[in-house]
Amino acid sequence: MGSIETSCASGGGHGPTVNTLPASWYREEGMYELEKRAIFSKRWLCVSHALRFKEVGEFVNFEIAGFKFFVIRDRQKELKAFLNICRHRAYPVIEKGSGEGWSYGLSGNLAKAPRFETVDDFDKTKYSLYPVHLRLDRLGFVWVNLDSANPPTIPWEDHFEGVDKQPRQKDFSMDDFKFDHAWELEGEYNWKAMVDNYNECYHCTTAHPGILATTKLDTYDVKGIKGFIEHYSEPLDSVEHKYGVQPTYFFPNAAILISDGITYLTRFAPKSATSLKLEYEVYRHKDCTQEDFDTMNPFFKQVENEDVGLCNAVQQSLNMDTYIKGPLHPHNEKGVIYFKTLVKDVLYKHMAEEQKVGRKIYPARRTDDNNEEIAEEEAFCRLACDGHSGVKEIPQW
Secondary structure (H helix, E strand, O other): OHHHHHHHHHOOOOOOOEEOOOHHHHOOHHHHHHHHHHHHOOOOEEEEEHHHOOOOOOEEEEEEOOEEEEEEEOOOOOEEEEEOOOOOOOOOOOOOOOOOOOEEOOOOOEEEOOOHHHOOOOOHHHHOOOEEEEEEOOOOEEEEEOOOOOOOOOOHHHHHOOOOOOHHHOOOOHHHEEEEEEEEEEEOOOHHHHHHHHOOOOOHHHHOHHHHOOEEEEEEEEEEEOOEEEEEEEEOOOOOOOOOOEEEEEOOOEEEEEOOOEEEEEEEEEEEOOEEEEEEEEEEEOOOOHHHHHHHHHHHHHHHHHHHHHHHHHHHHHOOOOOOOOEEOOOOOHHHHHHHHHHHHHHHHHHHHHHHHOOOOOOOOOOOOOOHHHHHHHHHHHHHHHOOOOOOOOOOO
């Protein structure tokens, strides 16, 4: 990761031109499926903040790249995360409707399985909810990792060490905030188009009149460190309310924007190769007046809506199969360059691992290696779908 950090931090105007990722990377289903296996299945995802789970039993559902899970505060007042999948026949545990009857405790244990008490070898302790790795950082933000390995293959520190100890945040504490509300937008474009857009302000002059009217754009800069990108800028001298704005992007799926009055958490939640949901959590400082809140909150929402319009238009062009790539400015778009490097590094390494073992690798997939029948049936499916089973012989039915 050291070489990646250097490539962004230097970011000057020297060296060969760096291009965008090819348009095909923003629309092809096969690329999206690889991203699900290589990125969203095993990288740490920032999803919320502990302030959103004040009471025992409070929970929030999430869906990112097709993976459904939830975070809940249990009776010991600890935060836990689980896949939103019943261990019976896979109905979502937390869903509108009555479901199928199995019920679980706040710690994920199977509490009730109607009529299974008559099944001699049924053991409730073997059918708890599938746990999801969860971590709180120093500021209280909630991170999860869907990797089925225990411990997860990638330690949080490998990519986010220091992200919660940025010098510019030394006097910042989320203890001074409270959860205010959540809202969302839909986008008909690839998740990477949104991340590209987030990590540069090259387009701000023409696309964001509000930013242009409040920010010294010549002071805008980014710094890529491991798995995150810090954003820096200064307000115009003429701006009456100079809110300190400190955005940070977390690869792959989230960003936080810290200001004097509001903290914004954004989740980029892919739905398909060419669509996503943008999910926002708004936290309000205890000293933020209603007047200031009514100024800042609509401002940030306006910028987000403007970006959705931009990215929708970009994706329409990417889908036409006429544009292939474009040049990136070595300074004004170095955040995009850094993000591109992160994406390629992760995907290339995962693909190499798959080629080495001769099959696709699904880090988030839960397995039951001790069940011979399941192993046989899974092998048959791999043979039918991929032409490779991973076993020497398929038993006859």
